[in-house]
Amino acid sequence: MSAIRIDGKAVADTLLAEVGQDVAGLRQQGVHPALAVILVGDDPASDVYVRNKVQRAEAVGIRSLEYRLPANTSEAALLERVQALNGDASVHGILVQMPLPAHISEASVIQAIAPHKDVDGFHRENVGSLSLGQESLVPCTPAGCMRLLRTVLGEDGLKGLHAVVVGRSNIVGKPMAALLLQADCSVTVVHSRSRDAAALCRQADIMVAAVGRPAMIGADWVKPGAIVIDVGINRIATPEGKTRLIGDVDYPAVAPLAHAITPVPGGVGPMTIAGLLANTVKAARQQTGH
Numbered sequence: 001m002s003a004i005r006i007d008g009k010a011v012a013d014t015l016l017a018e019v020g021q022d023v024a025g026l027r028q029q030g031v032h033p034a035l036a037v038i039l040v041g042d043d044p045a046s047d048v049y050v051r052n053k054v055q056r057a058e059a060v061g062i063r064s065l066e067y068r069l070p071a072n073t074s075e076a077a078l079l080e081r082v083q084a085l086n087g088d089a090s091v092h093g094i095l096v097q098m099p100l101p102a103h104i105s106e107a108s109v110i111q112a113i114a115p116h117k118d119v120d121g122f123h124r125e126n127v128g129s130l131s132l133g134q135e136s137l138v139p140c141t142p143a144g145c146m147r148l149l150r151t152v153l154g155e156d157g158l159k160g161l162h163a164v165v166v167g168r169s170n171i172v173g174k175p176m177a178a179l180l181l182q183a184d185c186s187v188t189v190v191h192s193r194s195r196d197a198a199a200l201c202r203q204a205d206i207m208v209a210a211v212g213r214p215a216m217i218g219a220d221w222v223k224p225g226a227i228v229i230d231v232g233i234n235r236i237a238t239p240e241g242k243t244r245l246i247g248d249v250d251y252p253a254v255a256p257l258a259h260a261i262t263p264v265p266g267g268v269g270p271m272t273i274a275g276l277l278a279n280t281v282k283a284a285r286q287q288t289g290h
């Protein structure tokens with residue numbers, strides 16, 4: 001038996017094509033969706049992500065503004081930049097790339113973003129709405145995972161299944177659990193303090209791994225026939241002295257027993273960027289009434 005390899009790149013391309021059509025429609029009505037991306041410091045990984053986001057945005061017709069601020073930027077200066085963008089009606093989405101330098105409070109910056117421009121869905125107003133099952137801007141990575149699950153299981157196919165989320169971060173684990181609950185799954189969240197995490201995971205019909213530990217999830221963590229979504233993006237050194245990307249799941253060990261599984265790269269990562277651009281269009285619609 002060999003698992004279905006869930007092609008996140010292809011699903012993301014379909015979503016991006018839809019976003020591109022929406023953007024074209026809005027532009028005909030005189031609305032040009034715009035996304036501002038702020039990067040503080042010169043972390044090379046962040047630099048690559050930001051460049052990808054800007055390129056993808058422009059490919060679907062979204063205007064992008066890129067702000068690169070030095071690593072020693074003060075929190076006050078960053079907050080001023082955010083507030084200026086909050087007040088700029090031509091900007092519909094604001095993303096501040098994480099992580100931020102240690103002297104800046106990520107929480108303060110997130111709360112400073114106008115909730116209707118918070119395309120990451122990290123502001124407490126959006127977090128609260130998601131948890132209440134109300135309309136909101138939904139965090140891009142968990143939203144992307146849900147879309148991948150629906151491509152495998154169908155629109156209503158998640159109902160009643162047991163989903164286990166591994167990891168409890170504010171950006172993936174917690175919103176993921178909320179979305180799965182919204183889709184009528186029974187949800188378990190497993191984390192570093194869980195007793196017998198592997199045994200809990202073996203009960204999962206759906207497993208979402210978001211811990212940031214390379215290949216941590218082995219075959220003994222997975223029920224045969226489960227659907228496995230790997231959110232991990234870990235850059236590891238190869239014996240040849242290069243680096244490569246690897247997920248939180250030990251793909252070669254788990255793929256033979258899963259029903260379906262996402263690869264890394266080419267799984268959840270591309271969905272995150274597509275979701276960001278979809279959120280930008282949604283934000284532009286809300287702000288302009290189109």
Ligand SMILES: Nc1nc(=O)c2c([nH]1)NC[C@@H]1CN(c3ccc(C(=O)N[C@@H](CCC(=O)O)C(=O)O)cc3)C=[N+]21
Pocket residue numbers: 048049052095096097098099120140233245264265266267268269270271272273
């Ligand atoms: N405010 C904020 N919002 C974010 O959404 C955010 C962030 N900060 N900080 C960093 C993380 C990371 N992240 C990724 C997005 C796409 C890929 C992606 O497209 N990955 C490709 C591979 C890319 C490569 O080759 O490096 C893939 O998995 O196939 C990865 C990682 C968004 N993040």
